Amino acid sequence: MLRHLSLVVLAALLFTPALDSQAQVTAIRAGRLIDPETGTATTNQVILVEGGKFTAVGPAAGIAIPTGAEVIDLSDLTVLPGLVDAHNHLALTYKEDPESNVYYFTYVMDGTPLRAIQAASNGIQMLSAGFTVVRDMGNAGNYADAALRIAIEQGWIPGPTIINSGIIIGGMGGQFWPTPEMAREHTIVYPEYLDADTPDEIVKAVRQNALFGARVIKICVDCKPWGYTVEEIRLFIAEAAKAGMRVEGHVQTVDGARRAIEAGIWSIAHDVGLNDEMHKAMARRGVWRAGTETPLVLTGHTNPQRYERTVAGLRNAWQNKVPLTFSTDADYWVPGKTRGQVAIEFIETWKAAGIPAADILRAMTTNGYRVCELERRRGPIRPGLAADLIAVRGNPLDSIDALRGVVFVLKDGIVFKRDGVMTPERFFNGGPVNGWRIR
């Protein structure tokens, strides 16, 4: 009788449909757990997850694992919050063949629908490398970035949490010098840039991006010799604020940096306009630096002289206590590497700048959540926040290179990668399981 009963129980266990992830408790045993904010680690921790959120974190001795919980044993790994790339271009992939790495030609070759699919793939590649948040800073054709964000949030596909800029706003032509034919017809490079040369156009451009799904505003501060004035940048900031957005400036000159900082811009992309004086001003004003420091190993995307300046600039920024984010500007294909593997290569520049591992890790996590203003919802491994985490072998606080081997990824409480293998099937759905109203 007892034997029969246990068979019945076994059969029930085997044939009970899997419980919805939102209802089930997952318990993660972490051999080592890193808090990047303090740069410290604890051992033998247990993390409970329910309904896509962390519900408890603490020493194994103090946390009871509920019966029926799915237990994930990461006791021989180091667990830490997910990584952030504060400047990527998931919907742009230029390459040696046929464009000779000139992205002007990619705009001729690849339309928005294809680039949206490329973005979905690049997003999955970033997530697999441990990047649970990506700021996507434009050059996404006609809002492929917003499509990507919405598809991930609605629950169609896996991917990082996306903070996207929509179309980059600049004076006529944006970063480029279009031909009169392109400019008159608004073709070819025109999905890439929104023209805004007057105060009215600035307001309208910000509102258009807000309407079509941007989460941050990106402007060309000084792509043209005339650029934007302090007052114009302030108008961007004020208009973006109405929609709850911050403004990042693409800056390529010291004068542009000076104007952007004076206007009170949120973040500055690229390092070419940033010197010791600008770094001191950024530290004073709390302006985020997204320096996009390309490592020399990515052959063809920087050169030794430029790299030397980049390393020295990053070190100077760190010495001046500028708020630093980890940012890549990755928008190209390196054969043999995924987009995530390209992004993680950027730790080489940070190591070359002599920045301690704990500070590199803080830039890649805590500061990333802050520049995205996500830190109260997502990022830290803390009860009430979205359940995103990664695990690696070794200890990134000893050697930041440990981040090259992300073997486990949890996103919104769902396992995306385990034992080094992507297992994303629970992220694929035949409809907007999280709601079609998410825009």
Ligand SMILES: [Zn+2]
């Ligand atoms: Zn960029």
